[in-house]
Amino acid sequence: MKLSEILHLVRVARPPAPYGAFRLARCSTIEDVARVARRRLPLGARAYLENGGEGQHTLKRNRSAFDAYTFRPKQPRDVSDVDTSTTVLGRRIPLPFALSPIGAPRMFHHDGELAVARAAGHAGIPYGISTLGTTSVEDAAAQTDAPLWFQLYVWGDRSTIKRAVARARAAGYQALLLNIDTSVRSERIPEKHAGLILPKPEISLKTLFEGALHPAWAWHFLTSPTISFPNIGPPDQRSLDVLPDMFDGTISWADLDWIRRIWEGPIVLKGVTTAGQAEQAAGHGLDAVIVSNHGGRQLDHLPATIDVLAEIVDAVGDRMEVLVDSGFRRGSDIVTALALGAKAVLVGRAHLYGLAAAGEAGVRHCVDILSREVRMTMQLCGATSVAELDRSLVHRDSGPPGTHT
Numbered sequence: 001m002k003l004s005e006i007l008h009l010v011r012v013a014r015p016p017a018p019y020g021a022f023r024l025a026r027c028s029t030i031e032d033v034a035r036v037a038r039r040r041l042p043l044g045a046r047a048y049l050e051n052g053g054e055g056q057h058t059l060k061r062n063r064s065a066f067d068a069y070t071f072r073p074k075q076p077r078d079v080s081d082v083d084t085s086t087t088v089l090g091r092r093i094p095l096p097f098a099l100s101p102i103g104a105p106r107m108f109h110h111d112g113e114l115a116v117a118r119a120a121g122h123a124g125i126p127y128g129i130s131t132l133g134t135t136s137v138e139d140a141a142a143q144t145d146a147p148l149w150f151q152l153y154v155w156g157d158r159s160t161i162k163r164a165v166a167r168a169r170a171a172g173y174q175a176l177l178l179n180i181d182t183s184v185r186s187e188r189i190p191e192k193h194a195g196l197i198l199p200k201p202e203i204s205l206k207t208l209f210e211g212a213l214h215p216a217w218a219w220h221f222l223t224s225p226t227i228s229f230p231n232i233g234p235p236d237q238r239s240l241d242v243l244p245d246m247f248d249g250t251i252s253w254a255d256l257d258w259i260r261r262i263w264e265g266p267i268v269l270k271g272v273t274t275a276g277q278a279e280q281a282a283g284h285g286l287d288a289v290i291v292s293n294h295g296g297r298q299l300d301h302l303p304a305t306i307d308v309l310a311e312i313v314d315a316v317g318d319r320m321e322v323l324v325d326s327g328f329r330r331g332s333d334i335v336t337a338l339a340l341g342a343k344a345v346l347v348g349r350a351h352l353y354g355l356a357a358a359g360e361a362g363v364r365h366c367v368d369i370l371s372r373e374v375r376m377t378m379q380l381c382g383a384t385s386v387a388e389l390d391r392s393l394v395h396r397d398s399g400p401p402g403t404h405t
């Protein structure tokens, strides 16, 4: 008898919710939460979450680059009252960071986007739903009053894009994020070794063994509705056969100009790593850029985003908002980026570890950690508001920020 047939005959008892939350109390940093997440996830999900493209040089650089930055505090100042709020895409948000779009987050926790959307709503910060999301844009919107953004992989089939954009608009999404760093999907070697070969992941004895070693994850994975990709097709779109069509290498400025014409709200270009790309984005009437190397998952040997942020802000900061992501794990990382001129930071893995560790409670915990660390760093630097964070506060070891080549 198949598992799906057995599940028709029985009632599934769920472990008490919020699952895994009791371990969070001992987690003071994102790295502490990451350790809990790593224990919970089987190899395939871990490989998908943690690794980067090819030789993983960009991935490592995203973290090590922060070592070169030091603060130049303005103390003594009265910092008993600190305002961490900022304005992004015309909306005031209480914290200077947002949660990045992620494909297939139900790989990490059965509640996937619903858990993240609720946590974002609780904190009042933006969250981006991915084209390759495992929850529909409509269902995610129904669960939260967080400002929602829709991240769109632009590919050749314009009728599919038109439908996706119309759904995001109808569901109240406030901005479109368009990627320019995914013309093709990069080689992710550890994913391959773990059997995560897209579009059809491989099930092997190793997969079953990993499932047995991570029974809580396996239990939820098997007893929750099958993972589907409802934002790229019908609500029950299960296969990723469309992936080769999506990452087909054809995207150009003409496609982005066309999307500019069909979406009236803010458009944010994601995956910018040079001032030239940002200047072109401004020239094409886009509203903001995200300086991003996709968390080190796409082109390898890109610079760390924190090292190119200042030159991009200098090039376009007077015409458009500059956001940044990739490698941010601490409040001090976020404050460094704000001081270099970023409007806000997006965090990917720093919320996914929480999702994997304990669903919504885990994401909330990660947001709390970052929020506390941002506030503390600002206080120790002598800044009482985000507007007071400027370049005089940070120094890059080998020269002033922005001059590093």
Ligand SMILES: Cc1cc2nc3c(=O)[nH]c(=O)nc-3n(C[C@H](O)[C@H](O)[C@H](O)COP(=O)(O)O)c2cc1C
Pocket (backbone or CB within 6 Å): 048, 049, 050, 062, 100, 101, 102, 103, 104, 130, 131, 132, 133, 151, 179, 270, 292, 293, 294, 295, 296, 297, 325, 326, 327, 328, 346, 347, 348, 349, 350, 352
């Ligand atoms: C598991 C995983 C899946 C991702 N899926 C997407 C996606 O579907 N769309 C997208 O634009 N970015 C995706 N990203 C990239 C994130 O949006 C973000 O750019 C990146 O995670 C930032 O780096 P960080 O994880 O070091 O914070 C993904 C990242 C991870 C870790």
